[in-house]
Amino acid sequence: MLSTFSHKENSTVKVLRYIYDLINEGKLKPGSKLPAERKLAEELEVGRTHIRNAYAELEFYGIVKTYPQSGSMVAAIHHNALQGLISDIMSIENYDFLSLVETRLILEMEAARLACERADDKDIEALKHAHQDYIDNFQTPHRVEKDMIFHRVIAQASRNDVIKSMLLIITPDILSHYVRKDFCSTPLPTDKHEHQIIIDAIESRSSSKAVAAMRLHLDRLYTFAKNKKEEKFQ
Amino acid sequence: MLSTFSHKENSTVKVLRYIYDLINEGKLKPGSKLPAERKLAEELEVGRTHIRNAYAELEFYGIVKTYPQSGSMVAAIHHNALQGLISDIMSIENYDFLSLVETRLILEMEAARLACERADDKDIEALKHAHQDYIDNFQTPHRVEKDMIFHRVIAQASRNDVIKSMLLIITPDILSHYVRKDFCSTPLPTDKHEHQIIIDAIESRSSSKAVAAMRLHLDRLYTFAKNKKEEKFQ
DNA sequence: GATTATTAATTGGTCAACCAAAATTATTTT
DNA sequence: AAAATAATTTTGGTTGACCAATTAATAATC
Numbered sequence: 001m002l003s004t005f006s007h008k009e010n011s012t013v014k015v016l017r018y019i020y021d022l023i024n025e026g027k028l029k030p031g032s033k034l035p036a037e038r039k040l041a042e043e044l045e046v047g048r049t050h051i052r053n054a055y056a057e058l059e060f061y062g063i064v065k066t067y068p069q070s071g072s073m074v075a076a077i078h079h080n081a082l083q084g085l086i087s088d089i090m091s092i093e094n095y096d097f098l099s100l101v102e103t104r105l106i107l108e109m110e111a112a113r114l115a116c117e118r119a120d121d122k123d124i125e126a127l128k129h130a131h132q133d134y135i136d137n138f139q140t141p142h143r144v145e146k147d148m149i150f151h152r153v154i155a156q157a158s159r160n161d162v163i164k165s166m167l168l169i170i171t172p173d174i175l176s177h178y179v180r181k182d183f184c185s186t187p188l189p190t191d192k193h194e195h196q197i198i199i200d201a202i203e204s205r206s207s208s209k210a211v212a213a214m215r216l217h218l219d220r221l222y223t224f225a226k227n228k229k230e231e232k233f234q
Numbered sequence: 235m236l237s238t239f240s241h242k243e244n245s246t247v248k249v250l251r252y253i254y255d256l257i258n259e260g261k262l263k264p265g266s267k268l269p270a271e272r273k274l275a276e277e278l279e280v281g282r283t284h285i286r287n288a289y290a291e292l293e294f295y296g297i298v299k300t301y302p303q304s305g306s307m308v309a310a311i312h313h314n315a316l317q318g319l320i321s322d323i324m325s326i327e328n329y330d331f332l333s334l335v336e337t338r339l340i341l342e343m344e345a346a347r348l349a350c351e352r353a354d355d356k357d358i359e360a361l362k363h364a365h366q367d368y369i370d371n372f373q374t375p376h377r378v379e380k381d382m383i384f385h386r387v388i389a390q391a392s393r394n395d396v397i398k399s400m401l402l403i404i405t406p407d408i409l410s411h412y413v414r415k416d417f418c419s420t421p422l423p424t425d426k427h428e429h430q431i432i433i434d435a436i437e438s439r440s441s442s443k444a445v446a447a448m449r450l451h452l453d454r455l456y457t458f459a460k461n462k463k464e465e466k467f468q
Numbered sequence: 469g470a471t472t473a474t475t476a477a478t479t480g481g482t483c484a485a486c487c488a489a490a491a492t493t494a495t496t497t498t
Numbered sequence: 499a500a501a502a503t504a505a506t507t508t509t510g511g512t513t514g515a516c517c518a519a520t521t522a523a524t525a526a527t528c
Contacts, residue, residue, distance in 0.1 A: 047511095047512055047513060047514090048513080048514085049511085049512060049513075050512090067520095068518095068519070068520085069518075069519040069520045069521085070519085070520060070521075071520095071521095
């Protein structure tokens with residue numbers, strides 16, 4: 001899940017809210033040192049562990065930087081921006097399915113495009129192998145995960161580690177959504193063909209074909225997500 | 235920074251390596267329960283805190299799920315995929331600048347495109363306000379952060395929280411790169427104009443124009459990143 | 469009085485003990 | 499023998515104490 005911190009959020013969100021208010025009241029200037037862990041723990045009547053978790057989360061998003069034995073510094077950006085960032089972090093949980101799928105689509109298409117430019121012979125080989133593995137497991141419970149691996153190989157060939165990591169982060173969320181709804185529980189033969197088209201496009205270095213093929217391949221999922229959103233509003 | 239866990243990685247990476255090996259030796263089956271925190275801490279001769287940090291990181295990426303008082307379960311995907319995921323996580327650090335910029339470009343363009351479809355009057359108003367704020371601070375040290383806010387408003391208008399969060403994650407990394415190289419320390423007047431074009435495109439719901447304008451707006455940064463990569467290989 | 473050296477207090481990092489919930493085992497009851 | 503109950507162990511969650519490094523405050527020196 002993207003929201004790692006869901007179960008501890010009761011405490012964490014309390015800390016984030018407090019930091020937010022500190023900035024709001026002008027008691028915490030951007031670029032300055034934020035309260036010591038012990039101090040804040042006592043102030044909020046909460047364990048220091050929770051403060052540390054909250055600070056770690058803020059550090060993940062680049063808002064604070066913790067220096068051992070000297071304290072945690074808040075980013076030197078204007079307080080309006082800071083507040084926006086923090087309130088965003090507080091709301092990070094339960095991404096809607098359509099946003100996840102939309103983002104995956106755009107990242108996968110870019111990965112395919114870059115793969116056309118940068119894939120070497122070894123990548124192509126790995127791609128073919130992953131596809132064969134997928135076909136071999138088409139009627140087994142491993143099909144879904146073999147499909148995941150196929151897409152990961154493409155991301156690998158794109159030579160863009162950021163895209164690779166981001167797909168790594170959102171894919172489990174997507175899976176958890178459509179496993180529940182047992183979408184794609186029945187394997188479609190068209191998937192095999194679509195994979196093959198993507199491989200051919202990458203091998204022939206045709207980025208436009210690769211992107212189009214990837215879009216087509218994910219279109220069923222995309223449509224599913226859109227419909228799900230619509231029926232939610234009815 | 236995206237690599238939150240950099241300073242504790244000495245211990246964390248040790249744990250991840252161990253889990254990786256467990257899977258490799260077949261001692262840890264996918265879908266099964268992984269070692270209790272105390273057990274593993276003793277085994278690796280390391281504090282339980284480090285085990286908890288490592289498990290938390292694995293949970294962030296959806297590889298494990300921790301249940302209070304009953305243990306942590308590893309995802310029920312095939313061991314090859316599991317190993318790939320873990321080795322990816324171990325290598326998550328020090329993203330190269332080009333990957334970051336490439337990814338930002340693709341996400342910003344998609345955000346602009348979606349904003350054309352979904353922005354309401356309030357969003358347009360916020361966009362204009364953010365731009366005016368940017369202009370007002372054009373000669374001040376706040377220019378960079380005002381630019382950041384402008385882009386955040388677009389992400390907000392896209393109604394895609396995943397894209398918004400991901401931009402939130404990678405932007406600080408990008409900033410830390412080009413602040414070092416004092417790229418864009420001299421403000422270019424074209425930026426003002428480019429922002430205005432983006433606003434007009436979104437207001438007139440012309441997604442193609444908005445995407446093109448965003449691409450143009452980020453082209454200087456993109457070119458900078460590509461050149462930096464080239465000179466790295468010389 | 470200013471500067472340096474020394475001491476004390478503060479800080480984040482780490483560890484070990486404790487807590488309540490859950491899972492397991494042993495005991496009792498039927 | 500099977501089922502229900504009770505005691506025990508194991509589990510992740512939480513807390514407070516300790517550690518080394520840093521910083522601030524104080525004393526000593528010039």
